Amino acid sequence: MSNPDLKQIEQFLYREASLLDQPDLDQWMQLFTEDGSYWMPAMEGQSDPLNHISHIYEDRVMMEIRRRNFVHPRSASKEWPVRCSHLLGNIQLQNQTDSGDLVVTCNFHVIVWYREEQRVYAGTCEHHLLAEGDDYRIRHKRVDLINPEAAQRSMVIYL
Amino acid sequence: MTTLISKEEVASLVRPTRLHKRLYLDPDVFELEMERIWGQAWIFIGHESQVPNPGDFFTTNITHKIPVVMVRDKGDSVHVLHNRCGHKGAKLVESRQGNVRGAFRCPYHGWTFRHDGGLLKVPNESGYDSTGFDSSDPCYSMQSVAQVESYRGFVFATLSAEAPDLKTWLGGAIDCLDNLCDRAPEGEVEVAGGVLRYEHQCNWKFILENLNDTMHPMVVHQSVVQAAEDYIATLPESAVEQRSEAEIIPPFGSSYEKFEDSGITGFRYGHHYDGGKTSIHADYKVLPAYHDAMVKAYGEERTREIYAFNTHNTLYYPSLTIKSAVQNIRVVRPIAVDRFVVETWSFRLKGAPDEMLQRTLLYSRLINSSFGMVGPDDHEVYRRAQEGLESNASEWVEFHRQYGRDQVLEDRVIGGGTSDLDMRTQYKAWQEYMTGEVFQ
Ligand code: FES
Numbered sequence: 218m219s220n221p222d223l224k225q226i227e228q229f230l231y232r233e234a235s236l237l238d239q240p241d242l243d244q245w246m247q248l249f250t251e252d253g254s255y256w257m258p259a260m261e262g263q264s265d266p267l268n269h270i271s272h273i274y275e276d277r278v279m280m281e282i283r284r285r286n287f288v289h290p291r292s293a294s295k296e297w298p299v300r301c302s303h304l305l306g307n308i309q310l311q312n313q314t315d316s317g318d319l320v321v322t323c324n325f326h327v328i329v330w331y332r333e334e335q336r337v338y339a340g341t342c343e344h345h346l347l348a349e350g351d352d353y354r355i356r357h358k359r360v361d362l363i364n365p366e367a368a369q370r371s372m373v374i375y376l
Numbered sequence: 377m378t379t380l381i382s383k384e385e386v387a388s389l390v391r392p393t394r395l396h397k398r399l400y401l402d403p404d405v406f407e408l409e410m411e412r413i414w415g416q417a418w419i420f421i422g423h424e425s426q427v428p429n430p431g432d433f434f435t436t437n438i439t440h441k442i443p444v445v446m447v448r449d450k451g452d453s454v455h456v457l458h459n460r461c462g463h464k465g466a467k468l469v470e471s472r473q474g475n476v477r478g479a480f481r482c483p484y485h486g487w488t489f490r491h492d493g494g495l496l497k498v499p500n501e502s503g504y505d506s507t508g509f510d511s512s513d514p515c516y517s518m519q520s521v522a523q524v525e526s527y528r529g530f531v532f533a534t535l536s537a538e539a540p541d542l543k544t545w546l547g548g549a550i551d552c553l554d555n556l557c558d559r560a561p562e563g564e565v566e567v568a569g570g571v572l573r574y575e576h577q578c579n580w581k582f583i584l585e586n587l588n589d590t591m592h593p594m595v596v597h598q599s600v601v602q603a604a605e606d607y608i609a610t611l612p613e614s615a616v617e618q619r620s621e622a623e624i625i626p627p628f629g630s631s632y633e634k635f636e637d638s639g640i641t642g643f644r645y646g647h648h649y650d651g652g653k654t655s656i657h658a659d660y661k662v663l664p665a666y667h668d669a670m671v672k673a674y675g676e677e678r679t680r681e682i683y684a685f686n687t688h689n690t691l692y693y694p695s696l697t698i699k700s701a702v703q704n705i706r707v708v709r710p711i712a713v714d715r716f717v718v719e720t721w722s723f724r725l726k727g728a729p730d731e732m733l734q735r736t737l738l739y740s741r742l743i744n745s746s747f748g749m750v751g752p753d754d755h756e757v758y759r760r761a762q763e764g765l766e767s768n769a770s771e772w773v774e775f776h777r778q779y780g781r782d783q784v785l786e787d788r789v790i791g792g793g794t795s796d797l798d799m800r801t802q803y804k805a806w807q808e809y810m811t812g813e814v815f816q
């Protein structure tokens with residue numbers, strides 16, 4: 218795809234968000250490349266996922282462990298239903314990485330229903346997308362909360 | 377502060393093998409804990425490496441409310457001051473950390489204070505002439521907390537003038553702080569890689585009871601252990617070898633026998649640790665470059681000795697819990713009877729390769745993050761207890777495991793790894809603090 222189509226990219230991000238809304242981690246994971254990763258930094262403007270703490274920094278192996286854990290019948294924190302509603306906005310195509318992935322940023326508001334409580338998360342996302350035919354796969358997803366340094370409550374799902 | 381709860385009443389809430397549910401539910405008991413436990417014990421404030429330069433400060437609360445600031449002065453001493461202006465009481469600094477340059481300056485009327493808290497200047501001072509105001513009276517300065525001491529960079533403070541010196545108070549449990557630092561080839565650690573803050577919606581004592589509750593991991597963490605073990609088993613060996621997760625997660629599913637073997641050791645003032653000869657961290661691979669640096673610094677024999685003292689969690693009751701073998705700590709900051717925050721800080725071993733810090737951070741992320749696969753299951757069961765105890769089916773929770781079998785030595789008590797020795801140890805201290813007899 219030589220001319221990235223923003224409309225198509227938006228559709229892809231909406232599809233990803235709706236898989237997390239359900240949540241369907243099984244299908245969601247499939248959107249990632251084999252070397253794909255998910256990162257939620259614990260600090261504003263964090264540049265390093267390895268030498269600084271993060272809330273989440275996981276590759277496909279850890280995603281699969283999390284998926285299995287998520288549906289395991291013996292996990293007390295998962296006995297509560299989790300449902301989310303993602304709203305994405307301000308979706309912008311930024312540039313390309315050295316390896317040619319498209320860098321797309323957006324704002325998000327997520328309302329999460331968990332443990333009889335409705336919670337709001339907000340921030341920005343950065344996706345590195347690999348164009349594959351008419352479709353995309355996620356090489357990297359970075360989720361920056363507006364309050365990464367705040368004390369956070371238990372959360373059992375990716376945002 | 378006066379209290380409506382009598383000494384006898386407080387003492388009666390803790391029995392040798394059971395605790396009254398008011399310990400978790402009653403806001404008056406919580407207020408009294410803040411006054412008598414958190415207001416008397418040595419509370420962990422921070423690490424000296426968090427304030428490396430003159431004027432650097434770090435703020436926190438020493439109890440649920442009392443704001444303090446840790447600050448380094450120009451002579452390189454680290455102070456813990458009440459974060460309160462000597463004029464009308466405004467907090468001097470609000471951000472969690474920063475640098476005050478020359479002096480603290482109050483945002484209200486502009487009084488300034490030296491890094492050691494002394495009053496420097498009052499604007500338009502002539503208005504105080506012959507009014508009886510004495511600028512040298514310490515009550516007009518930023519006052520120091522009653523006692524402040526640090527041990528190997530770990531800064532503690534107490535609001536009590538009666539507390540014994542820090543080393544005496546730490547007692548034999550000091551070995552675990554030493555072991556954490558000794559694991560650095562240079563014998564020193566520094567805070568690195570930031571902090572995770574995790575809000576807990578339950579009473580602060582649940583996490584302390586959980587640290588060395590070795591009857592819970594195989595139940596509470598069964599799901600993540602199975603998820604990890606089952607999936608890892610499908611991966612080629614070469615893919616697993618390099619992954620620290622594969623050494624960190626599965627031991628949480630260790631058998632009762634294995635945990636029993638690790639043993640628990642308790643000390644005065646509520647401190648205790650599990651492990652020593654072995655722990656769930658004992659089988660981590662030793663990185664060759666790290667081992668070389670250690671042997672160079674300590675020699676082969678001492679290096680082996682340092683590795684061999686392998687503990688899981690150590691509690692310095694009530695505020696600090698450390699993992700010497702992992703190089704991270706968790707700090708408990710109570711807020712209300714059913715709310716507290718846990719801070720997870722990670723440490724760099726000075727002189728060790730970066731991979732050591734990276735493993736520590738990986739551990740903190742996997743186990744202690746509010747978005748992790750371990751912390752939320754722990755937190756869930758604390759909340760279940762918080763909510764379940766509202767029931768009037770019984771007023772008591774029990775802790776009988778291996779009661780009467782503890783071995784009492786001169787400065788410590790030792791017992792089985794699956795015993796309730798950790799409970800007996802901390803609630804003995806709870807009772808001593810709460811009845812006001814702890815430092816008598
Ligand atoms: S309250 Fe600080 S100067 Fe007045």
Ligand SMILES: [Fe+2]
Pocket residue numbers: 586592593596597754
């Ligand atoms: Fe646990």
